[in-house]
Amino acid sequence: MTDGRVLHATLDLLDRQLLDRDGVxxxxxxxxxxxRDDTTGEMFVxxxxxxxxxxAYRLGARRLGxxxxxxxxxxxxxxxxxxxxxRTRIPIELAQQIGPSISVAVGADDLASxxxxxxxxxxxxDHIPGNASRAPQ
Amino acid sequence: xxxSDLLDYSVLDSDGTDLGRVSDVRIVQDGPIVRGVQAxxxxxxxxxxxxxxxxxxxxxxxxxxxxxxxxxxxxxLEQRAHIVEVDRIDHxxxxxxVIRLRKVGH
Amino acid sequence: xxxxLGVALGVLTAIGxxxxxxxxxxxxxxxxxxxxxxxxxxxxxxxxxxxxAEMSGRVAALCGxxxxxxxxxxxxxxxxxxxxxxxxxINFLTLTAEIAGVALAISLASSVxxxxxxxxxxxxxWLVCWRMPFQLMERVFGLLGLCLLVFAVAVxxxxxxxxxxxxxxxxxxxxxxENVFTYAYFGIALFGAAMTPYEVFFxxxxxxxxGWTKKDLGENKINVLIGFPLGxxxxxxxxxxxxxxxxxxxxxxxxxxxxxxxxASAVGRLGLAIVLIGIFAATxxxxxxxxxxxxxxxxxYLGWPxxxxxxxxxxxxxxxxxxxxIAAAALFGLTGVDPVKVTEYSIVLSAAALPLTYFPILVxxxxxxxxGPDHTNGRxxxxxxxxxxxxxxVVAIATIPLMIITKGGS
Numbered sequence: 001m002t003d004g005r006v007l008h009a010t011l012d013l014l015d016r017q018l019l020d021r022d023g024v025x026x027x028x029x030x031x032x033x034x035x036r037d038d039t040t041g042e043m044f045v046x047x048x049x050x051x052x053x054x055x056a057y058r059l060g061a062r063r064l065g066x067x068x069x070x071x072x073x074x075x076x077x078x079x080x081x082x083x084x085x086x087r088t089r090i091p092i093e094l095a096q097q098i099g100p101s102i103s104v105a106v107g108a109d110d111l112a113s114x115x116x117x118x119x120x121x122x123x124x125x126d127h128i129p130g131n132a133s134r135a136p137q
Numbered sequence: 138x139x140x141s142d143l144l145d146y147s148v149l150d151s152d153g154t155d156l157g158r159v160s161d162v163r164i165v166q167d168g169p170i171v172r173g174v175q176a177x178x179x180x181x182x183x184x185x186x187x188x189x190x191x192x193x194x195x196x197x198x199x200x201x202x203x204x205x206x207x208x209x210x211x212x213x214l215e216q217r218a219h220i221v222e223v224d225r226i227d228h229x230x231x232x233x234x235v236i237r238l239r240k241v242g243h
Numbered sequence: 244x245x246x247x248l249g250v251a252l253g254v255l256t257a258i259g260x261x262x263x264x265x266x267x268x269x270x271x272x273x274x275x276x277x278x279x280x281x282x283x284x285x286x287x288x289x290x291x292x293x294x295x296a297e298m299s300g301r302v303a304a305l306c307g308x309x310x311x312x313x314x315x316x317x318x319x320x321x322x323x324x325x326x327x328x329x330x331x332x333i334n335f336l337t338l339t340a341e342i343a344g345v346a347l348a349i350s351l352a353s354s355v356x357x358x359x360x361x362x363x364x365x366x367x368x369w370l371v372c373w374r375m376p377f378q379l380m381e382r383v384f385g386l387l388g389l390c391l392l393v394f395a396v397a398v399x400x401x402x403x404x405x406x407x408x409x410x411x412x413x414x415x416x417x418x419x420x421e422n423v424f425t426y427a428y429f430g431i432a433l434f435g436a437a438m439t440p441y442e443v444f445f446x447x448x449x450x451x452x453x454g455w456t457k458k459d460l461g462e463n464k465i466n467v468l469i470g471f472p473l474g475x476x477x478x479x480x481x482x483x484x485x486x487x488x489x490x491x492x493x494x495x496x497x498x499x500x501x502x503x504x505x506x507a508s509a510v511g512r513l514g515l516a517i518v519l520i521g522i523f524a525a526t527x528x529x530x531x532x533x534x535x536x537x538x539x540x541x542x543x544y545l546g547w548p549x550x551x552x553x554x555x556x557x558x559x560x561x562x563x564x565x566x567x568x569i570a571a572a573a574l575f576g577l578t579g580v581d582p583v584k585v586t587e588y589s590i591v592l593s594a595a596a597l598p599l600t601y602f603p604i605l606v607x608x609x610x611x612x613x614x615g616p617d618h619t620n621g622r623x624x625x626x627x628x629x630x631x632x633x634x635x636x637v638v639a640i641a642t643i644p645l646m647i648i649t650k651g652g653s
Contacts, residue, residue: 024548025549027547099612100306100307101308117547117560120563125555128373128555131556132555
């Protein structure tokens with residue numbers, strides 16, 4: 001074996017907390033993307049997957065998962081394209097620190113996993129007075 | 138393919154023995170540099186077995202030390218797992234979700 | 244000096260915060276039915292919560308991750324989700340019980356109908372969750388909860404024969420009027436009340452919110468090691484009161500007012516006023532903790548932003564879950580469910596669910612990847628922690644059969 005960091009997918013990556021570039025909690029690693037090269041037989045982990053539909057797919061609701069992902073993509077077609085082409089897919093090279101949590105070099109708002117957070121802000125929290133006050137420490 | 142798909146595969150030895158399902162994937166970060174940022178995450182081996190929960194706890198792979206009772210119990214369960222290096226894979230049967238291995242030493 | 248004051252305040256908060264609706268009901272009910280024959284369970288329970296809280300506090304301080312975040316990492320998404328749903332449900336029962344407790348305390352003091360008070364309590368609980376700073380919230384209700392020390396005063400005023408009391412406590416047996424199943428069932432209720440899991444969700448999430456680091460580990464140990472045993476002593480005082488006043492009159496605790504009765508009879512009107520303030524503070528504090536825990540459990544499993552440190556705008560889904568949980572618990576309370584029964588079920592089910600969160604924390608506290616090489620559990624702690632794991636598993640297995648056999652302890 002060549003030297004290089006050794007990780008285990010389910011032990012070190014799956015289900016870890018994701019932190020965006022500003023340290024905002026932005027979902028868990030719900031699944032991983034693996035690419036298999038059938039000619040060389042090599043496989044690479046190429047992306048961390050997180051967001052609507054991904055967890056459902058992983059838990060065995062394959063169809064529901066795919067449908068949720070598609071519906072979500074359609075809903076957010078008009079969103080200004082962020083740094084990511086697929087908002088549930090974070091290329092693994094953007095994972096900057098892998099430990100008890102995983103820091104990624106994207107903004108939470110670029111991720112589909114954060115849509116509901118913004119929805120709750122716009123439709124519920126924003127209508128309640130005092131929502132912006134930070135408790136004095 | 139997603140990891141969750143891979144975890145559905147059963148692994149058959151060259152003589153047809155069922156070794157169990159893929160339960161984890163060992164990754165070595167020594168692949169080619171991707172986009173000039175960091176080395177690619179190469180899948181080096183599959184962890185195959187029936188340990189279930191035991192294999193998530195990391196008593197062997199993450200060198201968790203204690204407590205004694207749990208270590209003894211889960212180390213034994215986790216060690217039952219087979220480590221199958223990726224170059225031993227002979228054939229992917231994607232319809233059946235089966236991975237067949239080639240003979241060792243060939 | 245400032246540091247000493249901080250530690251003292253922390254310890255006092257831990258004492259006052261130890262007792263909640265579950266402890267009030269369980270200790271009074273067992274004292275009335277079993278005298279001091281189940282007191283040993285409170286002691287076993289308090290050492291259990293010490294071990295559990297110390298580990299989760301240390302884990303939170305060293306890797307900055309709270310309990311439910313780690314539950315999913317160790318147990319996987321599927322088992323983790325089942326765990327999350329179970330914990331959320333039990334926590335919901337506890338939240339209902341606490342809100343009902345606050346409403347009952349106010350209703351006893353003001354003679355306003357309990358059902359009119361529930362919605363008011365729910366709004367107040369939510370307002371505090373929405374606006375009040377975390378530490379202030381913890382301190383105010385923890386310190387006010389110290390009013391419950393009047394139970395100890397009541398025991399002293401009743402002036403029992405101390406030798407008899409201590410020897411009865413030290414030589415437990417199943418009383419002749421009860422069978423071994425009800426004895427075990429009430430034992431589990433007491434155990435669940437002493438080791439309520441939401442306390443640990445709250446404790447570890449608070450540690451992350453307060454930004455604990457290695458430096459805070461000493462204070463963590465002191466709070467837990469001094470505060471919790473004193474809290475348990477307070478629980479035993481409640482039990483002793485019931486044993487001394489209610490048992491001889493064959494009063495079975497079916498209402499919260501009966502919990503306060505011994506204090507009223509021994510210390511008088513002032514005593515009653517103080518105990519009602521104490522019950523109010525203890526249950527209100529616990530209502531806050533369980534409201535927030537509802538949010539913690541869901542948000543931490545799903546990786547959402549959570550907590551009270553920032554403004555609600557920075558943890559929107561978390562605050563929505565907290566708000567809806569409070570509203571749902573208040574509605575459940577308004578259906579007329581018996582608050583004492585809800586409390587009993589919540590503590591018994593809490594006991595049954597304990598291994599689900601205790602086990603992953605025990606493994607993580609031994610994992611050098613999270614803790615660093617120097618702060619994993621020591622051998623001594625691990626030995627005790629393993630004994631508790633076995634106890635928790637036995638309790639979990641026994642709970643449901645006992646619940647059926649004893650028909651919920653009746």
